[in-house]
Amino acid sequence: MNSTSIPRFPGVPDLLLERYLCDELSQEEARHVEEAARVSPALAAHLRERQAEKAAFSVARPFGPVRARLEASRPSRWRGLWRWSPSLLVLGVVLAAVLPRLVTPEAVEKVRVRGGLTARVLVKRGDAVFEQGPGVVLRPGDRVRVEVEDVNGGALYVLALSEHGRVTPLQGFEATGGALSMGPGRWVLPGSLELDAAPEQEALVVVLASDPRSAPSPEAVQRWLEHAARETAFPPSPTPLPGTRHTVHVLPKELP
Structure with missing residues (x-):
C-alpha cells in the first residue's frame, strides 16, 4: 500500500496540501503552497489531481454535519409524566430501586460502544466512486480514503497492517505530517492510499483518544x-490501549 499522506514535496507536507484544498490555511500559508506549485510542475x-478527486468524492457522497443531529433538541416528556396514575408512579418507584441491580456497568458499556467509533473506506476506481462494503474485493491501483465517525472526536492515529505483521503509520505521526484530531461527527481524512500489487492482505487500524491531552504517544500506538x-x-x-478506542477494517484485495 502506498500512502500519499507521506510527504513527497520538499517543504510542503501532504497535510498542508490537504488543508489548502479544504481552504483551511491562512493567506500566508496558502501563498506558500501556491508559490511552491509555481516552481514545481509535479506539485x-x-x-x-487532488482537486478533481475531492470533487468526485463530494459529488458521489456528500457529507452533512452530524453534530446538529446529535445536539438536536428533543421535546420534553416531563409534562406527560405528571399525568401518570398513582399505580404507575408506584411501579416507577419500584423499578428505580430494582433496575440499578439489573443493569450492570458492562451492559452500559456495550450499548455505548455500539454508537461509538466507526470507519468506512471510500474507493475510487477509474471514474467510479463507491464504498467498500461486505463482499467488495479491491484491486491493485484502487485509491481509497478513510471516513471516520465518532460522537466525541479526539486525537486520531491511522495505521496499515499487513497479514505478515508489517505496520505502517499513515496518519497522526510525525513522519506523516504530524498530529491529527477531529471534532464530534464525521470526517473524511486527508490524503488517499493506493493499493499496490503486493501478494498479501492488508487492514486499516484507526485509533482514537477522546482526550488529546492524555492520548498515548505515536510511538506507543505503533508498538501496541x-x-x-x-x-x-x-x-x-x-x-485497546488505555484511554483509546479502535477499529480494524480489512481491505480484501485480488491476489495473483
Missing part, C-alpha cells in the same frame, strides 16, 4: 499494534 499536477500483529490470526483483535 501543480498533484494539486490538480506491532505487539498485536504477533497474533497468528489476521486481522488481530488487540486489547
Whole structure:
C-alpha cells in the first residue's frame, strides 16, 4: 500500500496540501503552497489531481454535519409524566430501586460502544466512486480514503497492517505530517492510499483518544499494534490501549 499522506514535496507536507484544498490555511500559508506549485510542475499536477478527486468524492457522497443531529433538541416528556396514575408512579418507584441491580456497568458499556467509533473506506476506481462494503474485493491501483465517525472526536492515529505483521503509520505521526484530531461527527481524512500489487492482505487500524491531552504517544500506538500483529490470526483483535478506542477494517484485495 502506498500512502500519499507521506510527504513527497520538499517543504510542503501532504497535510498542508490537504488543508489548502479544504481552504483551511491562512493567506500566508496558502501563498506558500501556491508559490511552491509555481516552481514545481509535479506539485501543480498533484494539486490538480487532488482537486478533481475531492470533487468526485463530494459529488458521489456528500457529507452533512452530524453534530446538529446529535445536539438536536428533543421535546420534553416531563409534562406527560405528571399525568401518570398513582399505580404507575408506584411501579416507577419500584423499578428505580430494582433496575440499578439489573443493569450492570458492562451492559452500559456495550450499548455505548455500539454508537461509538466507526470507519468506512471510500474507493475510487477509474471514474467510479463507491464504498467498500461486505463482499467488495479491491484491486491493485484502487485509491481509497478513510471516513471516520465518532460522537466525541479526539486525537486520531491511522495505521496499515499487513497479514505478515508489517505496520505502517499513515496518519497522526510525525513522519506523516504530524498530529491529527477531529471534532464530534464525521470526517473524511486527508490524503488517499493506493493499493499496490503486493501478494498479501492488508487492514486499516484507526485509533482514537477522546482526550488529546492524555492520548498515548505515536510511538506507543505503533508498538501496541506491532505487539498485536504477533497474533497468528489476521486481522488481530488487540486489547485497546488505555484511554483509546479502535477499529480494524480489512481491505480484501485480488491476489495473483
